[in-house]
Amino acid sequence: MKKIEIVNKKAKFEYQFLQTFEAGMVLLGTEVKSVKAGNVNMNDAYCLIVNGEIIIKSLYIAEYELGNINNHETRRDRKLLLRKTEIKKIIKKMNEKGNALVPYKIFMSDRRLLKIEIALAVGKKTFDKRQTIKDRESKRDLARIKKIT
Numbered sequence: 001m002k003k004i005e006i007v008n009k010k011a012k013f014e015y016q017f018l019q020t021f022e023a024g025m026v027l028l029g030t031e032v033k034s035v036k037a038g039n040v041n042m043n044d045a046y047c048l049i050v051n052g053e054i055i056i057k058s059l060y061i062a063e064y065e066l067g068n069i070n071n072h073e074t075r076r077d078r079k080l081l082l083r084k085t086e087i088k089k090i091i092k093k094m095n096e097k098g099n100a101l102v103p104y105k106i107f108m109s110d111r112r113l114l115k116i117e118i119a120l121a122v123g124k125k126t127f128d129k130r131q132t133i134k135d136r137e138s139k140r141d142l143a144r145i146k147k148i149t
Helices: 009-014 029-036 084-094 126-148
Strands: 005-007 015-025 046-050 053-057 078-081 099-108 114-123
Touching: 009 015, 009 099, 009 114, 009 126, 015 084, 015 099, 029 114, 046 084, 053 084, 053 114, 084 099, 084 114
Parallel strands: none
Antiparallel strands: 005 099, 015 078, 015 114, 046 053, 046 099, 053 078, 099 114
């Protein structure tokens, strides 16, 4: 069984996560096959709340190579499946200023279903980003020193 995990690394750098949610996605058959092949790009993806539903927009899932004329659109809107209580929580938090809903990771659950992890997040300031870079470089240097000795 091949482990699928596609992560949006840019999201962790740009945002500070407050809370994460695990959601299902409404996908077509060719989309599922393409995701399992790893042909996904999450860099431009974002989430919106439309009529009490959470929609992910601009998530790029490449066309399935072995698909026929009924292949899917690459950047179509996809509905996320969450419990009503979770959606209400998210809507309440999104009404506060500065909060965003960011797609972070696509993975396969234990039951072999494709899931997406979305995070309720606040944008980082420039000095926070610099601190993140500093921490990452210090960890890298420590790892090199340990490797040498």
